[in-house]
Amino acid sequence: ACGNTEESKGTEEDSQSANAESDGPEVVVDGSSTVFPIMEAVAEEYQKENPDARVNIGTSGSGGGFEKFAAGETHISNASRPIKDEEKASLEEAGIDYTEFEIALDGLSIVVNKENDWVDELTVKELNKMWSSYGDVTTWADVREGWPEEEIQFYSPGADSGTFDYFSEVVLGEEGEIRQDASLSEDDNVLVQGVTGSKNGIGYFGYAYYAENKEQLKAVPIVNDSGEAVAPDQETVQSGEYNPFSRPLFVYVKHSALENEAVYNFTEYALKNAGAISESVGYVGKPDSAYEEALQELDSIAGK
Amino acid sequence: MTVNIKRMIDEKKSNRRFLSILEKSVPAFFLLCASISVLTTIGITLTLLVETVTFFNRISIVEFLTGTEWWPFGENASYGILPLITGTLLITAIAMLVALPTGLASAIYLSEFAPGNVRKVVKPVLEVLAGIPTIVYGFFALTFVTPMLQLFIKDLPIFNALSPGIVVGIMIIPMIASLSEDAMSSVPDSMREGALALGSTRLEVALKVVVPAALSGIVASFLLGVSRAIGETMIVSVAAGSTPTLTTDVTQSIQTMTGYIVQVTLGDASYGSTTYYSIYAVGMTLFVFTLLMNLLAQYISRRFKEEY
Amino acid sequence: MNLVDKQLVQRKRKKRLFSNRIMRQIFFSASVFGIVVLAVLLYRIFREGLPYLDIDFLTSFASRFPEEAGIKAAITGSVWLMAVTAPVSVVLGVGTAIYLEEYAKENMFTRFIRMNISNLAGVPSVVFGLLGLTVFVRLMEMGRSIIAGGFTMSLLILPIIVVASQEAIRAIPNSQYEASYAMGATKWQTIRRVVLPAALPGILTGGILALSRAIGETAPLLMIGALSFIAYLPENIWSGFTVLPIQIFNWTARPQEEFHLVASTGIIILLFILLLMNSVAVLIRHKYSKRY
Amino acid sequence: MMNILKDNKQLSLVSLKEKVQEETKAIYAVEKFNLWYGENQALYGIDMTIPMNKVTAIIGPSGCGKSTFIKALNRMVELVPSVRMNGTVTYDGENIFSPKYKVEELRTNTGMVFQHPNPFPKSIYENVVYGPRTHGIKKKKILEEIAEKSLKEAALWDEVKDRLDENAFGLSGGQQQRLCIARCLAIEPEVILMDEPTSALDPVSTGKIEELVQNLKKRYSIVIITHNMQQAARISDKTAFFLDGQVVEHADTTTLFSHPEDKRTEDYITGRFG
Amino acid sequence: MMNILKDNKQLSLVSLKEKVQEETKAIYAVEKFNLWYGENQALYGIDMTIPMNKVTAIIGPSGCGKSTFIKALNRMVELVPSVRMNGTVTYDGENIFSPKYKVEELRTNTGMVFQHPNPFPKSIYENVVYGPRTHGIKKKKILEEIAEKSLKEAALWDEVKDRLDENAFGLSGGQQQRLCIARCLAIEPEVILMDEPTSALDPVSTGKIEELVQNLKKRYSIVIITHNMQQAARISDKTAFFLDGQVVEHADTTTLFSHPEDKRTEDYITGRFG
Numbered sequence A: 001a002c003g004n005t006e007e008s009k010g011t012e013e014d015s016q017s018a019n020a021e022s023d024g025p026e027v028v029v030d031g032s033s034t035v036f037p038i039m040e041a042v043a044e045e046y047q048k049e050n051p052d053a054r055v056n057i058g059t060s061g062s063g064g065g066f067e068k069f070a071a072g073e074t075h076i077s078n079a080s081r082p083i084k085d086e087e088k089a090s091l092e093e094a095g096i097d098y099t100e101f102e103i104a105l106d107g108l109s110i111v112v113n114k115e116n117d118w119v120d121e122l123t124v125k126e127l128n129k130m131w132s133s134y135g136d137v138t139t140w141a142d143v144r145e146g147w148p149e150e151e152i153q154f155y156s157p158g159a160d161s162g163t164f165d166y167f168s169e170v171v172l173g174e175e176g177e178i179r180q181d182a183s184l185s186e187d188d189n190v191l192v193q194g195v196t197g198s199k200n201g202i203g204y205f206g207y208a209y210y211a212e213n214k215e216q217l218k219a220v221p222i223v224n225d226s227g228e229a230v231a232p233d234q235e236t237v238q239s240g241e242y243n244p245f246s247r248p249l250f251v252y253v254k255h256s257a258l259e260n261e262a263v264y265n266f267t268e269y270a271l272k273n274a275g276a277i278s279e280s281v282g283y284v285g286k287p288d289s290a291y292e293e294a295l296q297e298l299d300s301i302a303g304k
Numbered sequence B: 001m002t003v004n005i006k007r008m009i010d011e012k013k014s015n016r017r018f019l020s021i022l023e024k025s026v027p028a029f030f031l032l033c034a035s036i037s038v039l040t041t042i043g044i045t046l047t048l049l050v051e052t053v054t055f056f057n058r059i060s061i062v063e064f065l066t067g068t069e070w071w072p073f074g075e076n077a078s079y080g081i082l083p084l085i086t087g088t089l090l091i092t093a094i095a096m097l098v099a100l101p102t103g104l105a106s107a108i109y110l111s112e113f114a115p116g117n118v119r120k121v122v123k124p125v126l127e128v129l130a131g132i133p134t135i136v137y138g139f140f141a142l143t144f145v146t147p148m149l150q151l152f153i154k155d156l157p158i159f160n161a162l163s164p165g166i167v168v169g170i171m172i173i174p175m176i177a178s179l180s181e182d183a184m185s186s187v188p189d190s191m192r193e194g195a196l197a198l199g200s201t202r203l204e205v206a207l208k209v210v211v212p213a214a215l216s217g218i219v220a221s222f223l224l225g226v227s228r229a230i231g232e233t234m235i236v237s238v239a240a241g242s243t244p245t246l247t248t249d250v251t252q253s254i255q256t257m258t259g260y261i262v263q264v265t266l267g268d269a270s271y272g273s274t275t276y277y278s279i280y281a282v283g284m285t286l287f288v289f290t291l292l293m294n295l296l297a298q299y300i301s302r303r304f305k306e307e308y
Numbered sequence C: 001m002n003l004v005d006k007q008l009v010q011r012k013r014k015k016r017l018f019s020n021r022i023m024r025q026i027f028f029s030a031s032v033f034g035i036v037v038l039a040v041l042l043y044r045i046f047r048e049g050l051p052y053l054d055i056d057f058l059t060s061f062a063s064r065f066p067e068e069a070g071i072k073a074a075i076t077g078s079v080w081l082m083a084v085t086a087p088v089s090v091v092l093g094v095g096t097a098i099y100l101e102e103y104a105k106e107n108m109f110t111r112f113i114r115m116n117i118s119n120l121a122g123v124p125s126v127v128f129g130l131l132g133l134t135v136f137v138r139l140m141e142m143g144r145s146i147i148a149g150g151f152t153m154s155l156l157i158l159p160i161i162v163v164a165s166q167e168a169i170r171a172i173p174n175s176q177y178e179a180s181y182a183m184g185a186t187k188w189q190t191i192r193r194v195v196l197p198a199a200l201p202g203i204l205t206g207g208i209l210a211l212s213r214a215i216g217e218t219a220p221l222l223m224i225g226a227l228s229f230i231a232y233l234p235e236n237i238w239s240g241f242t243v244l245p246i247q248i249f250n251w252t253a254r255p256q257e258e259f260h261l262v263a264s265t266g267i268i269i270l271l272f273i274l275l276l277m278n279s280v281a282v283l284i285r286h287k288y289s290k291r292y
Numbered sequence D, E: 001m002m003n004i005l006k007d008n009k010q011l012s013l014v015s016l017k018e019k020v021q022e023e024t025k026a027i028y029a030v031e032k033f034n035l036w037y038g039e040n041q042a043l044y045g046i047d048m049t050i051p052m053n054k055v056t057a058i059i060g061p062s063g064c065g066k067s068t069f070i071k072a073l074n075r076m077v078e079l080v081p082s083v084r085m086n087g088t089v090t091y092d093g094e095n096i097f098s099p100k101y102k103v104e105e106l107r108t109n110t111g112m113v114f115q116h117p118n119p120f121p122k123s124i125y126e127n128v129v130y131g132p133r134t135h136g137i138k139k140k141k142i143l144e145e146i147a148e149k150s151l152k153e154a155a156l157w158d159e160v161k162d163r164l165d166e167n168a169f170g171l172s173g174g175q176q177q178r179l180c181i182a183r184c185l186a187i188e189p190e191v192i193l194m195d196e197p198t199s200a201l202d203p204v205s206t207g208k209i210e211e212l213v214q215n216l217k218k219r220y221s222i223v224i225i226t227h228n229m230q231q232a233a234r235i236s237d238k239t240a241f242f243l244d245g246q247v248v249e250h251a252d253t254t255t256l257f258s259h260p261e262d263k264r265t266e267d268y269i270t271g272r273f274g
């Protein structure tokens, strides 16, 4: 997947772009806080091997990252969702060419309380009924016959996060609207606390937060498009078996920045090592073949 | 006579030219300093205004001001700021209920009752409270205060306005206590003597003489405290949830104006989207909101001023 | 002729003395309340954070492994940031206060400035972040540098310093000005040698509160592009940087429990720096605090 | 020299005590009272009684401890943090420094006029009624009566009756001084401690205050510090001469001024000034 | 009554001016000077000259405008925001209220001792050298010399020489007063304006200050407010009697005290107090 490759890559960066960035050994990365741990780990390893390298990573959020990307202030932008049309437009306006790479996968985990012994699977349709504001669900019994008649507490990431976006697109569709009584929080650890603390709670967040709290939480297997109930783990997410909740994480690289050795080297290093490294921070790597393809694409852009 | 001071002073008169230049340039420099705050306000207004106008081109200002639902995401977005305003008011009100009495009482204790060395120690210790990052307070609210409250209020949800409200209050205690204490300390001792010699108790001296004389400083500290409460973000977003609800029920989850602004600025909204512009409109509302509050406060403090 | 009813006075005295005692206790408890909360907070922080506190923590950069994670870049960044913020904000703040209290004529412009300052105090930090991004980072082309961050922070805390200094100056008795002017001192000499020393304790209180706030702020710095990961030290005010609260915020947001503990260690460091910074101010304040 | 001084004092005290006890009941009895400001001793073994319904004048050079002494009588001196004391002071038979003693009661019974006027930053009226209000007198009519009466007694009424609502800081130095006297009279104390109450006043106002003192002593006991020998001689029944923190001589005013026992007293009162 | 008053004043002024011009050069000339605090007029058409190298005493009842008047002489009165004035005051031939006039210079040349002592919350030493420091004298040795000399002149040296580093607020009332005198002498002004400088002082210190005044007048011009008629008679060459904001009489001290022209002056100075 790539952006405006047809534009000539010689386009001058606009005046805002700090000069230091294009020639020095500095690599400037910003964007999603979801992707941050992966890129941080990459940078950490990269700097061990290249002590002179200078990689900076900010966390302005996917949206904030693209804004800085368009302003020419960064070389690489992290995102937990694909770039949106308005963002494409402004990048075009600024004359910035870029390419999108999928760097890893996240298994969006739907979790319930440990003491919840009745839920053994859920379908996307049931999820829709539960989470939609039109669903009329208040107790577990409303979801499936035989489940206890106890009121459900809903925990969801904040409405402006990539995770929320992805979940509501998959579960609620374009038109859907999340139920108003859901407790929203920007902080996934807070959601973990919420579900851990309420017996009838349900929530969702990135795989890593489930993986780290397996003792307190129970991930609900989700019925996938081939009709099997699959729980999230490294394999099912990577293979795509855990669908539709395997979601990709992205980095966007500015073409002109690749002329800078440092940026090129770092990007190359990232694509080579992302698989292994993302697993060490709680995400899931893509299959090796995907990274190889990405590396080829990178070389062709950089003209190597 | 050993030294002729007069002559020496006269000799130094050559310095006068330099002094008089200094005397003229110093106010200019201070005026410059003061202008920075004006420039800041202008900067903020401009920063906010351009995007606010864009926002109001898309959403009617009437809907914005009168709507009772705030859900600026997805297809059926609705932009009624009232829930955010009530959220802000709720947090501010709770915080003030905690901070004003406690802060003022601490200030009175430190300035009028405490032995000198207690004051020397307690004041800085309290001030440390002011430097703890707000995120820490946020988790303190979520993982300590809320469970404590749940002991008393059975069905208190994990996200509610009460707990972060209290913690915001705790956070601004040092500001109110410390600044008010300073104001009271600078009331001349001769006034305390005058009152004590008439048989006043320490309490009466504090409430009838010192507090009125220090009122200007106390009000200023209150104002800074209220402002801080209105502007506080992290504590609220961690412990109050992020659910804009039009309610006065302190046990419900709410969202404040500032909470919303951080949510969007550090979140995922692409700039150019209506959501993105909405933060400027909310910022502007907040700005006007504090402006009104300040006008009111200035009016009040002007009425109760005492000079000495 | 006796207008004062001694009986009445006698009767009321009991009540007055009683309420004096009660209120004293209440005031005392209020002060203790703050300290108890602080103690609880500190206890929780130290219990979690102390085990991770060692030299390595201070001398390493951030890492994805909690045991290896260090706070070097953030400490340096915070110190740099304070080195910019403290002088800028104190000079601007005290300057503004002096202007308002000593030089300004009571006119529309002065009232406007006053209004401005109390209003700025209520502007949330994120809005200052927006301002800093637009003005310092972009318009003035400072980039995502320490100086841009420092200026943004200075503006953010300016109102606290201004208001505290104003009040401190206002509390100086008139007789002090008279004494100085009568010696033939000029206005500026009077301000420098009489007003500022007398107002110093109040100014320092404002400074302490303001810098305490600045050192703990996250959001506005994130917005102007302060970094979350940087594995080298800033060299000058134009370098990129990260600060303690960003690092701490970052750690608390991690899924791994260990990072939450490391975050507490970070808070200990932050409090320590804060204490170091404050104690200087507290000492000076103590030296100058004299009641008239 | 210090030793001689002490001996002398002892001597004069013996004779003094005899005299006082003969004549009248003492409202205050001060015994072996020492006071330090930090390291510096300001009062040395003061032994002295203050008679009831009499005017006692205290004279002595600047810095000799007069203000310190009368501030000890209503325990105001405690407000200076560095102060340490020993010895006893009894008021009306009770030791005012005993832990149980109610200092507020003492101070209600003893009005004090300070060396420098210290009005509150309130209106003139509020200044005067501060005391009665504090003590629970709420009725507006009574308060107004008290204000008028006290201001008249302090010879200030005519000058301020049209500006009772103005801030007290807008008064002249002497007016402020008289306001403080009025404020003290408003609580009708039993003892009035006056620290140079007329130093900032012109002869006419001084005369009025002296007259007031003469009237008051019928009901109240008065201690007055003054640098004006004539004034001491005119209005007081007893006079104490302080020097370097010690009572050099304490006797009937007429005796002290006509036949001082101590050489130093004589030197002081026969100075050419007054 | 006001009218009669004015006529009287006019009369006495004419005679006065003649006399003064005969004798000596005037350092101050005050003409048709009016002053208001907000709505209240405090000074009414003052016409008066102050002779060089002489001591001018100002007497008058409390609240009559004495402090206001001498504060106008070095423009300190301007510090009260509500003050309005008209008329002229010339110092050394220049109108001190003209816009170009350098008020700092005026105040350097005119030292002032206030009615209530107002030391800075600094050490005793720092208080005294404040003035010289302000005027650019930096050398430690010279400053120390100045401090010693001024404190000696103000009759305070012996009492404080061992505690120069202590805070000035720890001094007794009279000591603070003398410290303020010392502080004023440290800049060796040409004119010294003293607002009841000895009111808080004992006779001995008063004597020393009076002696000082006598010495200083050889070099300086001195204006002194006092409530003490004897003092005015003892030390001043000229005396002005103020009443209700007006100069009732201004003449040679001996003349004024022996043959007052105005009935009110006579009433005032022959009051039985002093």
Ligand SMILES: Nc1ncnc2c1ncn2[C@@H]1O[C@H](COP(=O)(O)OP(=O)(O)OP(=O)(O)O)[C@@H](O)[C@H]1O
Pocket (backbone or CB within 6 Å): D169, D170, D171, D172, D173, D174, D175, D200, D201, D202, E037, E040, E042, E061, E062, E063, E064, E065, E066, E067, E068, E069, E080, E115
């Ligand atoms: N700051 C002020 N604001 C308003 N009125 C004032 C102010 N200062 C003085 N006055 C009034 O002006 C009049 C003259 O005051 P001034 O201080 O000159 O008196 P004075 O002659 O020095 O009296 P005293 O001997 O008591 O010091 C008085 O009626 C006084 O109340």
Ligand SMILES: Nc1ncnc2c1ncn2[C@@H]1O[C@H](COP(=O)(O)OP(=O)(O)OP(=O)(O)O)[C@@H](O)[C@H]1O
Pocket (backbone or CB within 6 Å): D037, D040, D042, D061, D062, D063, D064, D065, D066, D067, D068, D069, D080, D115, E169, E170, E171, E172, E173, E174, E175, E200, E201, E202
């Ligand atoms: N707060 C204080 N701290 C330290 N020393 C003090 C304090 N107050 C007074 N002194 C010292 O104690 C001594 C006695 O002071 P006090 O005020 O009693 O003198 P006084 O007799 O009232 O003199 P005056 O006539 O000048 O008012 C003086 O040497 C003075 O410097």
Ligand SMILES: [Mg+2]
Pocket (backbone or CB within 6 Å): D066, D067, D068, D115, D195, E172, E173, E174
């Ligand atoms: Mg005294």
Ligand SMILES: [Mg+2]
Pocket (backbone or CB within 6 Å): D172, D173, D174, E066, E067, E068, E115, E195
């Ligand atoms: Mg006066």
Ligand SMILES: O=P([O-])([O-])[O-]
Pocket (backbone or CB within 6 Å): A031, A032, A033, A034, A035, A060, A061, A062, A063, A079, A080, A160, A161, A162, A163, B266, B267, B268
């Ligand atoms: O920081 P996010 O864009 O991943 O929410």
